[in-house]
Amino acid sequence: MSSTIVSLPDQSTARIPKINFITKENGLLSWLLTSDHKRIAILYLISITFFFTIGGALAGVIRLELLTPQSDLMAADTYNKVFTMHGVVMIFLFLVPSVPATLGNFLIPLMIGAKDLALPKINLLSWYLYIAGGILVLYTMISGGVDTGWTFTTPLSTHYVNTNVLTTGMAIFIAGFSSIFTGLNFIVTIHKMRAPGMTWFRLPLFVWSNYAASILMVLGTPVLAIALVLVALERTVGIGVFDPTKGGDPLLFQHLFWFYSHPAVYIMILPGMGVISEVISAFSRKRVFGYTAVAFSSVAIAVFGFFVWEHHMFIMGVSSYSMLVFSLLTMLVAVPSAIKIFNWTFTLYKGSITFETPMLYAFGFMGLFTIGGLTGVFLGTSGTDIHLTETYFIVAHFHFVMVGGMLMAYLAGIHFWWPKITGRMYPEKISQLAAVVTFIGFNFTFFPQFILGTLGMPRRYAAYPPEFQILNVFSTAGATILGVGYLLPILYLTWSLKYGEIAGNNPWQATGLEWQIQSPPLTENFLEVPVMDHDAYDYEWLERQKEKEVASAG
Amino acid sequence: MNHISPVIWQFFVKWLTNFELYPPEASRIAPQMDALYFFMVLVSLIGLTIVILLVTSFCILYSKKRHPVAVQIEGSTLLEATWTIIPLGLFLIMFVWGALIYFRVYTPPANAMNIYVVGKQWMWKAEHPGGQHEINSLHVPTGQAVQLTLISQDVFHSFSIPAFRVKREAIPGRYTTVWFEPTTPGTYHLFCTQYCGTNHSQMIGDIVVMTPDDFKKWLAESTSGASLAQNGERLFASLSCNACHNGRPDARGPNLANVYGSKLTLTNGQTQTADEAYLRESILNPSEHVTQGFSPIMPTYQGQISEDGVIALVEYIKNLNSNYRVDQTLNTTGLLPEGEGKVAPAARGSTARGMVKQ
Amino acid sequence: MSEHLDHEHEGGPKNDYEEHHIVSPAVYATIFAALLVATGLTVGASYIEMGVFNPIVAIGIAVIKATLVVLFFMHVKYSSKLTKLTVGAGLFTFLALIGMTLSDYISRAWGRW
């Protein structure tokens, strides 16, 4: 552990508490039938990591194929299946549940001083739905795959492909309900289960941003569900709603799909933003600058996020007048993100900054998300969208926000709370190395794609004109580095389960309620209901707290 | 931006293009779009630099070593307002500028030359008015506004010419348009950018920009004998459209001469400009908009004519400015039985239908 | 520092539990009768030719009926602000979906796009 960390008196003598949520019960069934939010979070963590490896392996295959201009590694339709599965797995089985279902599940009750989520059984049901969806996706993959792209564009998906659209659709439908129930659970919990004194403006920002994301999950996902049901019906009985030859409008599908899928990108990023708030505050030992602005900007993103979906359809034949409205609103929704970035930056001002791994990932997030977000504005601007849409510029944009942004935030969060979850530290030096490797590999992989996109290279191409090869080789090389960067944490985090240093209750000296209890926590989290008598990120309160303990110990 | 300093601009773009970091500018809209693009790049770089500079300098100044005790600060409304308003203002500039370009790209000028493009899995078929067909290539002259009328026969495709900075989706069941004015002769990429199934990446081709003289030569060489309108005429006869649209005072269908571009009044009281899309709809879904004074007796040709055929018919009707041709092709097939679907003669005739050439 | 945020939010969430309000059967019966009458009205109205007003009247009556059900049968009239807000949020997003989608369809006819 780095020497920069102040040690609490109990730190030196720390040991893993004998009774905690992990050791409480034993046996596989005690896990599979648990209703403890912390155990469910662990179940999610394992399954999500599994699907991330699959998605990552598929990404590797994509990059290998794109090493050469011809489609020589595999046939075009195999390639199409590969990127479709990559998109489906990464979005629905990895990134949407990533932070909320693991860290959110684990931490929200702890942070607000509750014993569990409001609906523990529903929480477990969520996980089973997720697994059912995941198994269906695996089944699809084994039984021939699907090649519609993750966007299921009609009428391609309804009339022109004969791959497993139905099973994939069903998988996403089911996984969607998993996400609805998670969101529902969070909202109820945050409203109804807060400890005494835990007012809205004392909530950690992580809770705020998960709350905002939950609103999007609850209100957006059902529209995706109905869109998928309609696709399934169109495929099986030919109802005609999306079929132009029967008078239907294929664009209607786009409207319904993006009504969910645009808010979904904020479902993906908002919880990550919450992680960044916590991490930046903890390692600069300072209250988050402009707490209320950051909190409200999450809600603003959630609300405005519902009004911009048409920016995915600007050249698809929507009315130019409604394009104007949606483009304008896209500009508005970009502002709260800018607010957040600057507030995090100014949280550093006059702080006392240390550079542990989570902080490195957080810095990575800030830089890469800014690039990704600003290029999103390029796409939201209708004029430039004409040139850039459906090219690698988009691919670069969303990997910058999703991988550079959210995945970095996820890793920041995993490292940050690892000691709380497992009771042990991760190895600091190698993890710092991994963070740097990831950052370098990431830029190598995805920055060239902006240039490729500007040059006009279309996305979803198995073969491309030879003059684009140099940049593609860069990208593939970068992906290899990136893969190593992601492999490392999987390895050393597993290693640390057994050999990591014992962490103690509060290794980072952070202020959140979750840090004031033992790690790993007890099944019932708190023995007495905690009473919140200070604001979030009140480091002075923590100082006083420490003095008191030293006094009583001495 | 090119009006500010054309020399520097051109040097910059040339330099980027030479290193294949930037696509060539080969249409009138391209420099305009690039001006906006580089404006946005500039703003982004400045924004990013500000963020990075702030973060690094704070990290250095306030690292634990130099600044062991953090000073707690609540926030600052003034700063909050600053970084709300400045990005918002910049984004709004981009929005307005972008919208101007968007409308420019999708509003063809009146004198544009029209080329039809049909997308299907997995090829592009372009049809010039003179009857020249091209597969996966498109020949266009410089200095002439070219309008594309696009349609897809199956799924969504997208017609993309990076060097022109234009792109438009070809949609099943509906015409869409885009236009450009090529400026530099050469051969440029044509891509299908909307994922459309297995061979999506093979749905590519060449845009050949020629000088007007070369283009004339090319047109003459590649003519297939019959113009698009002539093909349409043949279809018009063989589908017995002229049984009803024969331009006679007692015809059961409206007179189609000069119908293109006119404002029609429909039975539901709405007015409608007869553009290509309207003509197409009238053939495939005639009863969706019935012209005033007629009853919805026209049969639907949905599923009976290919998109190419519809295009030929549309082109024929567009060029129909007198009844002479209809009379000539009349009666290659027998007349349909008289009687049903007729309306009072007073309601007929071009002026009675409120047909005004726009 | 953090002082000024405190205290006015005293009490935390515990205070906003709904005290349980029992609606009397008389109210239920009145609402029931009103719903039946409204159903009769809307059916009757559908037989009268009113042009564009036919759908407006029908939807108007449906909205009134739904409001009655939500307010009384579902007790929203007597519920906490939070429940009211939830209903409002649902309505808002529902209208956003329909309204913003239709904004595209309606304005498509305005130009040649």
Added chain:
Amino acid sequence: MPDSPAIAHDELETGHPAHPSYQRHHFATMDQQADATSFAMWLFLLTEIMFFGGMFTAYLIYRNWYYPAFVAGSHQLSIFWGTLNTGVLISSSFTMAMGVWYAETRRKQGLVLCLIATFVLGLGFLGIKSIEYAEKIEKHHVPGLHYSVKSFVDPASDKAASEYGDKPLALDMARHTELYFFLYFAMTGMHALHMIIGICILGYMIFRARAGDYTDGHISFVENFGLYWHFVDIIWIFLFPLLYLISRHA
């Protein structure tokens, strides 16, 4: 947190504060639990609204586009059955509301009766719906399954259509009635599915209520089910005019 109650000590505290069996351990009070579950139910209803929202959007678009087809299509529905069904469903909503009242006032007999009435009325609704469906199936008005446009291109051959004096639709417009019927089946079908689920739960509740549950002050389940049932009623309140009434006049 002056005395840091949040710091747990290693030894597990023995003995919970006593609470009723139906209170889940992680809630502090019964009020909190009731409140949380009812809020959760409301949120669930929000997702339902959005789920139906997609279909309402489709309906509005296509009604606008293919008005004549929607007119002809709605002439095929029977106002009589529709009105009757509306009455049945509203009554079931009323009995459900009364059921909640009986539960609140702890009257077992009344509660059981009301639940049974709701159950029966719900079944009645489905029965009437299946009469209507059967007629559509007979006439080949089920989209995708041998759909026939005969009633619309040749209204004289069809009783319902000739009653309204429908004019024959051109073939292309007549084909769009399939969209109308799809929306009809999708919306009423989805609604019926919700009814079926509701009726199953009602059956279970009757069983439990007779055993004396819900009248012991713990009425969350009945209340929340009531919310669900009323919501299903509201959906129908909108479906009825949209599908049956507003497109009557050509």
